[in-house]
Amino acid sequence: MNLILRRIQKGDLKAFESLFKELYSPLCLYANKYLQDKDKAEETVQDIFYGIWKNREKLDIRVSFKSYLYKAVQNNCLQQIQHHLVEDKYKQYVKSEVAHFHSDPAKEMELQEMNEVIEQTLDSLPERCKEIFSMSRFEGLKYREIAEKLEISTKTVEANMGKALQAFRQNLKQYVGVNS
Amino acid sequence: MVFEEINKKDWEAIATYLSGEMNQQEAVDFEKRVAASKENEAYFKQVKTDWEIMENLKQKNTFDTNKAWGNLYNKMEQDGLLDTKSSINKFKLSRLAEIAAIFVVGILLTTLLYYIVSDTTKKNWQVADTYESPEIRTIKLSDGSVVYLNAESKLYFPEAFEGDVRIVEFEGDGFFEISKNPNKPFIIKAKNAEIRVLGTSFNVNTKAGNDRVEVLVETGKVQLTATKNKSIHKVLEPGFIGTLDNNNIKKEINTDINYMAWKTRTFNFEGVPLKKAVEALNRAYNVNIVCNDDRINNIKLVSPFQNKPLDTVIQVLCELEHLKFEKQGNNIVLMPK
Structure with missing residues (x-):
């Protein structure tokens, strides 16, 4: 084992x-x-x-x-x-x-697994979508700032954010019991 | 917004809400819609959890795993926790001392012979160097091995490798991709160092200090030996850097992420102090960027550079960090704006 x-x-x-x-x-x-x-x-x-x-x-x-x-x-x-x-x-x-x-190590491990799924999902997204989502979630940029930086419309930013979020939920389906 | 048939527009609305892009009125409306059914509420809570868990990822890169491993490794080595085989070796050594003595004589003779042979065969040797041109030069050897020379470097090599070993001589900064041949070791002589491999890739730098030779291993294993005292040697594995100074070899985990940037032309300066970045640039572009201001030297940079000409790199760095540069003779001096 x-x-x-x-x-x-x-x-x-x-x-x-x-x-x-x-x-x-x-x-x-x-x-x-x-x-x-x-x-x-x-x-x-x-x-x-x-x-x-x-x-x-x-x-x-x-x-x-x-x-x-x-x-x-x-x-x-x-x-x-x-x-x-x-x-x-x-x-x-x-x-x-x-x-x-939650100080429970088992829960922490589950969280860690979820993090891994999130990372994998992020990598599986189309390049643009990944870029947009990362800028918003991880770099804390506003939609408007992202749109300006990438020279796209805020509508496109919105659409990609929705798409990414959906992909995350899809892949995290099995983790239903966790409450943060 | 119902659990099973949540559509594209709903996803966009959730994302807009979670990233704080809604104005107050929109947010209130959204919350009402969520609260309209238990299913909606439960589902939204899940998505919100996904979103919040990602907070962890933001922090994840704040811990430098490679550096930490380097620390731990060095500590374990200092405390003698890595010589797992030493106790066994000592035991056997005493029993084998006699036989060993015979071998030592044998090895001495072989070494002598090998020097004589290698000197007489030097007639068909060639030399390739990069003293004139600043470009990286690629040299293909007769056994299929490839050597990349950084600026101001020199390689002596035979037209064909005869005998039991493949020997070349080297000075400067270069990357070696040695083709595999377990029956015919490849040996690089560089200053007071002898670098012995069977088939692997690694970097040799003889320009890091007076008598210093640095070897960074990328794949396979490399044996670094002091020519003047063959009992001083260390085997290096991928990711390790061996430094031979006088008659001492230090083996450490390489923590300089830009060590190979001269060849890859990819600089990762994220979190790297300007001083270190300048060292990497000087080595890669064979220039002399100078900065004597400690405040500037300690600035942590943010930007990566890939395949950019030096001028661009310097301009962007200056722009981002509010610096200016001046050409003074052979030096490029960085200073506050």
Whole structure:
């Protein structure tokens, strides 16, 4: 079941690297939700990977590697927050911020999967459509600004945005249970 | 707007609403339409979730995975966590010491012979260089390998490769695509370095510092050896850069995304400090862009460039970052506007 774990236990650096490259960024995002500090989030995730490599021979993982990592990040972050709990502002902050997002690693993994579907969908859109959607959603440009930049009408922008959104829903159909 | 038969116009309306393009009246009307049925409401909620999840993607690129891997790798190496085989080797070494001694003598003799042979066969060697023209030059070797020379570089090579090895000599900055031949290793001699491969592609740069030779591997494996002390060697895998300085080889993950830009003519300057970008441009266009203002040097750039003439690149950079440039002799000096 855990082929990658076995390869890592044997000292396969390539396997370790590909695991790292696949999960580093999503795990950092997850850690950042707890820590609200990007540098600390990166440090935490790197430490966890470091520990995995160092103790690889002793690792005993019964769940998937991915679940294990998400859980490890969560534990580590909670410990760090606990550490700060003595400070009042942190108390306040934990109450207000952390309580707001679902802290369940399983849900976070599902979210991550959805992100992957979104990325794939984005890549499958016609070039123009992808460009327009990215400018609006990711770069925060107004329809009018997009139209000017690409020398097209705002109607075309509108139409492409609708088309993209429909494609996303189509591909995300299977994920019905998630509420953000 | 009903769940099953949501049409093109509805999709456009949802997108317009979610991207905040509706005025207040339009938004109110839209919300009323959504609230008109439970199905609409549920469906709209799904689409809104899709939209919100994408927020994650915006942030996704804020973490530099390659750089992080570089950090981690270097830390693991420092802490001795990468020598997975060393303990086994040490054990065997003591038992094999005697045999090894015999081999050392053998290797010395072979090396000597190989130098004699390679010197006598140099009669049919040719030289190709790029000292006169600034264009990248492509050289096809008799075994099908291809070498791309950046400006001010030189390659000595035989008309045909005879014997058990393929040897060339090299100075400067160049990219090698070596055709596979496991029975006949390819060896590049560059300054105090010997670069040995079976069939792979990689970059060699002897211009990065006085005695320095840099090797960046793109595919396959490359062995970098110090000519003066053959016991100093490292095997480099794709993505790694090996630096030979005097008698020391450093192996690191390459973090410079523009290292190969001189050949690909594609510069990715997103988030790259101007200082680094200037280094990449100087190497690729064989020019001397200079900037002595630290505030400017630290500006993080945003734009990519692909196959653009240098003039265009400089003009666009100046325009975007509010700089001006002046030609002073051989230098192009960047300064605040």
